[in-house]
Amino acid sequence: MGSTLYINAINRALHEEMARDNEVVAIGLDIGRQGGLFGVTRGLFERFGPSRVMDTPISEAGYMGAAIGMAMEGVRPVVEIQFADFVTVAFDQIVTVAAKMHYMTGGGKNVPIVVRLPYGVNVSGEGYMTGAGPHHSQSPEAWFCHCPGLKVVMPSSPADALGLLKAAIRDNDPVIYFEQKGLYYTLSGEVPEDGEDHIVPIGKAAVRREGTDATIVATGAMVGLSLAVAEKLAGEGVSVEVVDPRTLVPLDRETLVASVRKTGRVVVTHEASQTGGFGAEVAAVLADDAYASLRAPVKRVAARDMPVPAGLAARAALPGEARIEKAVRAVLGK
């Protein structure tokens, strides 16, 4: 094990998978010589050349569609959308073409693409791009969670970023891969040694911290904040469990339900705005499957229902440790 940055873990996954399988290609804006706007694709162009690392014109629908076509022939394209916010112009290709192809062709064709979406703001308020405003800071995972045919993953640590990307590339369905761009250069963590083929299976949640009094279900950058809250409350003798679904679709209901069966109290938190967010799905699942165990209202802590403000003002709209803590106290009745 060694420690590495979140961004380096993603870069490593791309290098390893492209080296392992000639059918894996990368396509996107400025991913070649520039190495990506954020640097995620560094070294790929030099190593694998222009036929496998493809810069494209600013035509997100066009190159997403092209990637889908390639995938239908068995190529495994990893598509970078420069900011997750820009996926809206390629949205149609993903939900209309990629998501429905397996069904439409009676299983005759499948679309093994991975769509990499750098999302969110730098929640810690430090480092790169604290907040570039409404069109460069969004967390649009819920749209994709409500589209049968897609799988959706959201790694919160370097190890998961590595293992989930490798799993996504090998998956035969379209996988939307959400990488929190505020974590790129601010989060490091242990990853298996170079050369180890680290796979995190799609569909398995992780219990990040065990606890008995309450559960926080957190995704992406909210995992770190939730762990900090759990740590703080531990000082008061409150034992908080933190569960990270990692895969949003298909959701690992068992792990979530098991946690709530144990604690009876739950807070769900994500960076996206609250109404219709992924947290609603988690709350709905628990209000059904874990109903009998619930001993308090299911609380959600999410961004305000508004565009993400620019600059540090984002902090006012985003969920932070204080709001998570308050919600945990609320479900604990204190």
Next chain:
Amino acid sequence: MGSTLYINAINRALHEEMARDNEVVAIGLDIGRQGGLFGVTRGLFERFGPSRVMDTPISEAGYMGAAIGMAMEGVRPVVEIQFADFVTVAFDQIVTVAAKMHYMTGGGKNVPIVVRLPYGVNVSGEGYMTGAGPHHSQSPEAWFCHCPGLKVVMPSSPADALGLLKAAIRDNDPVIYFEQKGLYYTLSGEVPEDGEDHIVPIGKAAVRREGTDATIVATGAMVGLSLAVAEKLAGEGVSVEVVDPRTLVPLDRETLVASVRKTGRVVVTHEASQTGGFGAEVAAVLADDAYASLRAPVKRVAARDMPVPAGLAARAALPGEARIEKAVRAVLGK
């Protein structure tokens, strides 16, 4: 009061609002001389002429953007997307431009457009287009519910179709108006006399049927099915309340919560696929605000998480009376 078809109520709203206010214009594919593919815009072109009833090239992003620009100047465009499914190519304009304009301009500009989305399949299995398959049958309301800056309405009766469209046109924010195209020619109902200015306020739910034992929260075509289920169960002495949110964003939490406070048991049903659907938001709201009253798990009855099958096969994927009834029995513990 007279009885009219769902489609005629929508048509009447357009006629009335365009006659009332010169700033109201209509734009879309084949809405002029053809009167709309389904006939919703019949008579508008003849009455208001080509400068206010605008046929456009097949360029959904282009004409949605144009409508947004017009709206920024104070025009009130009602935009028809021929099938709700096609909104995916105009998605970016709605969520990136229209939804965020008020915020981005500090309130300096607003975007009073209405986007009319004919959605869904003919759930009854009769009449026009039982099911035209994965790309002509979807119910994508949840995507828009998870986009701050948009309002979302979904009328389930001719009277609401009339009154909500008129309210939407007068609203100063972008409103996404979901009309269930299977109801166009199969559902009729009482509406106020011609000449009466019938407005259904945005943000108010309707209790369609009062009951004391369980609540069904239903939208669109599921309201009719739910009422049928309630009727059937009434025969067994079970009193089911049916609540129709009508406006999905902003949601009338009070009415929903009040119903569940009374009944303690709830089933949420919609035509869209389940995971990440609007029903998750309703369930999440109730699992928080109505937690103390809940006496059973919150059940969702929605379409299977798959593309909508073509033809009558759609019935296998869609929620139907049988599944709603089963869920109500489940929450009642029988």
Next chain:
Amino acid sequence: MPLDHEQLVAMYRALSGTRIAEQTITDLNKSGVLRGHHSGLGHEAVGVAVGMAVRPDDCVQMSHRSGMMLSHARGGYSLREAVLSQFGRAPSHYASLPGRPRTLTIVGLVGTWVPMSVGISMADRLRGKDTVTVTFFGDGAANEGAVHEAMNLAGARRLPMVFLIENNGMAVSMPTSEATAASDFAARAAGYGMPGVLVDGHDPVALHEVAEEAVARARRGQGPTLIEAKLIRWESHANGIADLRTPEEIEEAHRRDGVRQLRDALIGQGILSEADADAIDDAARAEVDAAVEEGRTAGFDMTVPPPMDAADAWRLTYAN
């Protein structure tokens, strides 16, 4: 290369057969036996001509107008199947089946289907194939942004592709002349750095010539071509939708009918006798009529499938 006599006769056979099949299918829809057809009457020439200009391993993405004609002309898709597919009794011409010429599906959103064809071409290039990808779409679809992006991408990458615009002058009720101020769509090709060719979409021989040249050019590695075939559809947009055109416009379509023109030309040039041509037509009609009988007897596949649970839904929707 100009078509030899044998090819011309084959072309006529395909034209006559698909015309008869399409007329029959259109009539069955009008009479309510079948439901919801986008009639391809008037589009036979472009389907047949392009079908004869490509190899089985070339990939063609067909339109909702001429797809059946193209599948038939490429071989492996009989008139019987064309008719039976309308009764839900045979795979549609869109289906990619083993041993059949290579096709690419479309989707229900016009324009949206085009970018994936670019990806097919890119995949073929990655694999070092010398295949060509042909994509059909309409004049209406051409105004969609995705088509612009796809054509530009193909031009920029000099891909071996042919973009074929079936310009039938209408998109549902929207006349092409109101949908764009461009004199023709071929003029858009320059904006993507590819040649744009305008051709009479009623004339199967002219169509074959330009398609063959464009395919050859692509195969030679000289990049994509945009072909605009101008023609007139005979019927309204789809069964059940009113046709707002004047009778003159539709008469003009019949006057320019390429099927009859080729028939007359072959007879005029002595390649076929009147009797030969009649025999070709009769054989097609017999095949089509028999298929209608077969389809009618079998009836529609209206069975409601058994209830579906979450596991079934998953299996149908996901590959793994």
Next chain:
Amino acid sequence: MPLDHEQLVAMYRALSGTRIAEQTITDLNKSGVLRGHHSGLGHEAVGVAVGMAVRPDDCVQMSHRSGMMLSHARGGYSLREAVLSQFGRAPSHYASLPGRPRTLTIVGLVGTWVPMSVGISMADRLRGKDTVTVTFFGDGAANEGAVHEAMNLAGARRLPMVFLIENNGMAVSMPTSEATAASDFAARAAGYGMPGVLVDGHDPVALHEVAEEAVARARRGQGPTLIEAKLIRWESHANGIADLRTPEEIEEAHRRDGVRQLRDALIGQGILSEADADAIDDAARAEVDAAVEEGRTAGFDMTVPPPMDAADAWRLTYAN
């Protein structure tokens, strides 16, 4: 109409001033005092020239390159404000303010911002105004589908618009020559039935001439024009992003600098003396320097706003 001497001097004043302001802002970003700028160095000519060709009631949608120059040239937006806005101490040049020339916002997605400008033009027509709408976007944005749809719609409706492509040869790291096989973007105009004009984007006088002609044409009711201004940006895409171009490419940009060329021409023609020109430059520099001082002293607006509840969020996001 050719510019008279007074106008030429005004043009030089705007060019010199915005160059100095832009150079200063660019330097402040490079040194870390400011953060995250898309430098417009090299784009001054197109901003100033078009700004001088439109009326205050015409609506202009500006790009992230030349917007400041355009706002300044249209009047009402001083160099001081241009600098202070970078410190968060004055409204940006995008803001539509009462009494100022009419502008239309852009959004963070390139290409996406273009269709709404078509709507402005449609609204103005509905109201019977004789105004013109001008929309700026880059060569990269031009490959977005929304731009295609917008231009086609404007052509089809013969709207009084000018589409202005600032082709600086690059989109971040993507050379225009790899992003499209078209020889130029002006060639795309034919595909929308509008004239396409190619102009040297460094030459303010030539730019003014084509812009004025296109605006006049639009105002006469003859429909939209596509203008492609070819130029070279001096800096990398944005502060902090590496520039992969060769030094020769950047030298070429400086060699073709339109600001210096106009200065030399005005002096050569005796319209300005060297001293006059220096005085113009010095005045601008003094205004800019003072503004920097003012901005630095004020400091950034980094205050974290007070906590926000659901009601605040609603009020900021919705009109009613």
